[in-house]
Amino acid sequence: MQTSPMDQARRVGEQLHHFHGGLRLRHNKKISCEIPVTKTPLAIRYYVPLLQLRGQEAEAAVSVGQKVLKGDPLGRFRHHGSDYMHAPTSGIVSAIALHPNSHPSGEEGRCVVIKPDGLDQWTNLEPIESWEQADPALLRQKIQSSGIVGLGGAVFPTGYKVREASERGIHTLILNGSECEPYISCDEMLMREQPASIILGARILQKAVGATRTVIAIEDQMGAVNTALSEAIRQSGINDIDIVKVTTIYPEGGEKQLVKVLTGLEIPSGKRPTDLGLLCQNVATATAVARAVTEGKPLVERIVTVTGNGIRKPRNLLAPIGTPISNLVDQCGGYAPGAARLILGGPMMGYALSSDSNPVIKAANCILVLSEEDIRPPQPEMPCIRCGECARVCPSVLLPQQLNWSIRNSMWDETAELGLSDCIECGCCDFVCPSHIPLVEWFRFGKSELQMLAEERGKADSAKMRFEAREARLVRLKQERKQRIAEKKQALGNSSDKQKNIAAAIERVRSRKGGDA
Amino acid sequence: MLLAILSITLLGCLFGLGLGWAAGKFKVESDPVVDQINDVLPQTQCGQCNFPGCRPYAEAIASGEAQINQCPPGGESGIQALADLLGIEPLPLNPENGEEKPKTVAVIDEAVCIGCTLCIQACPVDAILGATRQMHTVIEAECTGCDLCLPPCPVDCIEMVAEHRTQGQWTWPNPGGERSSGSPIEQPAGAS
Numbered sequence: 001m002q003t004s005p006m007d008q009a010r011r012v013g014e015q016l017h018h019f020h021g022g023l024r025l026r027h028n029k030k031i032s033c034e035i036p037v038t039k040t041p042l043a044i045r046y047y048v049p050l051l052q053l054r055g056q057e058a059e060a061a062v063s064v065g066q067k068v069l070k071g072d073p074l075g076r077f078r079h080h081g082s083d084y085m086h087a088p089t090s091g092i093v094s095a096i097a098l099h100p101n102s103h104p105s106g107e108e109g110r111c112v113v114i115k116p117d118g119l120d121q122w123t124n125l126e127p128i129e130s131w132e133q134a135d136p137a138l139l140r141q142k143i144q145s146s147g148i149v150g151l152g153g154a155v156f157p158t159g160y161k162v163r164e165a166s167e168r169g170i171h172t173l174i175l176n177g178s179e180c181e182p183y184i185s186c187d188e189m190l191m192r193e194q195p196a197s198i199i200l201g202a203r204i205l206q207k208a209v210g211a212t213r214t215v216i217a218i219e220d221q222m223g224a225v226n227t228a229l230s231e232a233i234r235q236s237g238i239n240d241i242d243i244v245k246v247t248t249i250y251p252e253g254g255e256k257q258l259v260k261v262l263t264g265l266e267i268p269s270g271k272r273p274t275d276l277g278l279l280c281q282n283v284a285t286a287t288a289v290a291r292a293v294t295e296g297k298p299l300v301e302r303i304v305t306v307t308g309n310g311i312r313k314p315r316n317l318l319a320p321i322g323t324p325i326s327n328l329v330d331q332c333g334g335y336a337p338g339a340a341r342l343i344l345g346g347p348m349m350g351y352a353l354s355s356d357s358n359p360v361i362k363a364a365n366c367i368l369v370l371s372e373e374d375i376r377p378p379q380p381e382m383p384c385i386r387c388g389e390c391a392r393v394c395p396s397v398l399l400p401q402q403l404n405w406s407i408r409n410s411m412w413d414e415t416a417e418l419g420l421s422d423c424i425e426c427g428c429c430d431f432v433c434p435s436h437i438p439l440v441e442w443f444r445f446g447k448s449e450l451q452m453l454a455e456e457r458g459k460a461d462s463a464k465m466r467f468e469a470r471e472a473r474l475v476r477l478k479q480e481r482k483q484r485i486a487e488k489k490q491a492l493g494n495s496s497d498k499q500k501n502i503a504a505a506i507e508r509v510r511s512r513k514g515g516d517a
Numbered sequence: 518m519l520l521a522i523l524s525i526t527l528l529g530c531l532f533g534l535g536l537g538w539a540a541g542k543f544k545v546e547s548d549p550v551v552d553q554i555n556d557v558l559p560q561t562q563c564g565q566c567n568f569p570g571c572r573p574y575a576e577a578i579a580s581g582e583a584q585i586n587q588c589p590p591g592g593e594s595g596i597q598a599l600a601d602l603l604g605i606e607p608l609p610l611n612p613e614n615g616e617e618k619p620k621t622v623a624v625i626d627e628a629v630c631i632g633c634t635l636c637i638q639a640c641p642v643d644a645i646l647g648a649t650r651q652m653h654t655v656i657e658a659e660c661t662g663c664d665l666c667l668p669p670c671p672v673d674c675i676e677m678v679a680e681h682r683t684q685g686q687w688t689w690p691n692p693g694g695e696r697s698s699g700s701p702i703e704q705p706a707g708a709s
Contacts, residue, residue, distance in 0.1 A: 464555070
């Protein structure tokens with residue numbers, strides 16, 4: 001029996017499928033799950049970066065010396081005028097200056113520095129009363145103005161995503177709780193401790209995009225999570241939210257991989273789940289939506305897993321955006337002897353930070369401190385032996401060894417054709433490569449190069465167009481001037497008229513002069 | 518025998534007429550080779566090749582009047598691309614035309630500008646905005662860095678500066694190159 005992809009997409013989670021490749025990794029999550037999520041104490045300074053990982057830097061909406069309350073906008077974008085960053089606590093803007101901003105470049109970026117007044121006083125909050133009756137557009141507006149982004153780590157603006165989703169028509173909301181990367185447990189702790197908030201967020205998101213059903217995907221190992229969420233669903237008394245347990249295989253939490261597992265459908269290159277009527281959101285994003293709509297609170301804090309063998313007491317912390325990472329480490333008992341590397345994100349997809357003065361950003365799901373023993377001794381890179389292991393584990397069904405070859409030889413057309421843009425940088429190929437080739441480093445570099453080339457091409461096309469338009473204009477102006485001169489000549493008439501006109505003009509001037517004298 | 522010669526001649530004439538008609542009917546207005554060459558050129562419109570813009574240079578290459586090594590902004594990679602396109606051997610960049618430099622954009626010192634409009638007339642891509650006795654400014658996104666606005670300026674208020682890349686436009690470094698500070702995976706942790 002043939003069913004259309006759209007019909008198949010409607011049956012999300014009824015039957016589970018497999019995605020290509022992936023790895024079974026040691027989880028290492030337990031060490032950070034033993035203590036409940038704790039709030040971080042007030043920091044001495046908060047450094048809120050105006051650039052969150054990627055995209056455009058926001059414009060500062062405050063000035064130095066200004067008093068701000070918790071939740072006041074700190075930065076906004078001129079072109080769409082939406083608030084983006086909000087004050088993590090009340091206090092005074094002590095500076096807007098360059099500071100390490102947890103960016104993979106390791107460079108400094110502009111940050112709004114807040115000196116807390118210790119009161120932690122909220123600004124005037126404007127929740128949406130009775131959101132069940134509210135206009136979905138109003139809900140979407142609230143999500144956008146609350147600075148909510150995808151908290152799984154990709155920090156894609158949720159306001160934009162739900163607006164696009166509502167235009168495409170969505171039937172099912174997928175809440176992604178399948179936190180597949182080792183060590184990270186912030187979503188698991190959130191689902192255990194605040195299941196009601198997630199369910200509320202799911203209902204609001206469902207209303208905001210017009211979906212009729214929600215599927216919450218969790219890993220099959222999360223027993224406590226299942227109990228907590230099921231209880232919360234029972235208490236809320238609604239029947240359009242289902243929990244689906246997916247097999248733990250890294251990276252099943254990737255958006256396209258999760259859709260494949262839940263529906264059996266592959267999302268084509270360049271398309272998104274919205275093309276199948278599906279909207280994927282992280283569970284933490286759902287709680288942020290619930291807080292924004294029902295309490296009016298913008299996104300100013302997130303749960304961060306602080307873990308690894310280089311940390312004395314690993315745990316999850318509720319940290320305001322902008323808290324220096326050193327504060328979080330201190331609260332976890334400090335560094336253990338032998339701490340060697342500080343990583344933002346997980347061991348597979350994270351990136352190293354040069355110092356713990358970097359602040360918590362919206363993308364910071366995990367602060368991982370690895371010990372010397374954890375770091376594989378840097379083995380010399382060997383030539384590719386074409387074993388094909390990388391292709392076997394690639395969850396995007398790419399050919400990493402071919403990509404590696406074409407990127408190293410700057411064959412950019414081939415690189416694009418091989419589908420580099422579909423690489424999710426999960427690191428599976430890196431992990432299995434017997435020659436220790438840093439494949440993901442090459443792929444990140446390749447993506448950067450392709451992007452630069454596209455930019456250059458765009459600029460050249462624009463310059464060509466402007467040059468040609470100018471040439472055409474200059475020719476036109478020349479012709480117009482010629483024509484004007486010809487018309488004037490004609491207006492003067494034939495030669496006898498011309499003589500008469502000149503004589504009359506001389507007469508006029510003379511009489512005027514005589515009058516003056 | 519005669520029949521064969523006649524029929525072949527007749528067929529030849531018929532095909533000849535058909536081709537002649539098709540050539541007129543499906544005439545391509547511009548030379549496709551010129552377009553292809555023009556697409557490879559960087560569109561800086563700087564005139565360093567001794568032609569007034571990229572398209573005239575492309576036309577000159579197509580007609581054999583110019584060499585492929587006269588475009589400094591395109592640099593070595595541009596010459597290579599032209600050589601690949603035309604199936605000829607690449608040449609080293611002709612030093613008479615200038616040398617390959619990192620991309621720059623023009624910036625007008627708005628306090629010094631007297632509003633003479635001379636730079637506006639010189640700009641090949643209309644990237645300067647202003648009016649007589651009004652301050653002029655460069656649209657940075659449209660500036661190709663051609664330097665053509667520098668000579669006409671009577672008060673020397675235009676400066677070429679390196680193109681500004683923000684942190685959001687940051688790109689990952691080449692792992693095969695020198696491991697600079699930009700390669701975060703190898704950075705030492707601040708753990709102490």
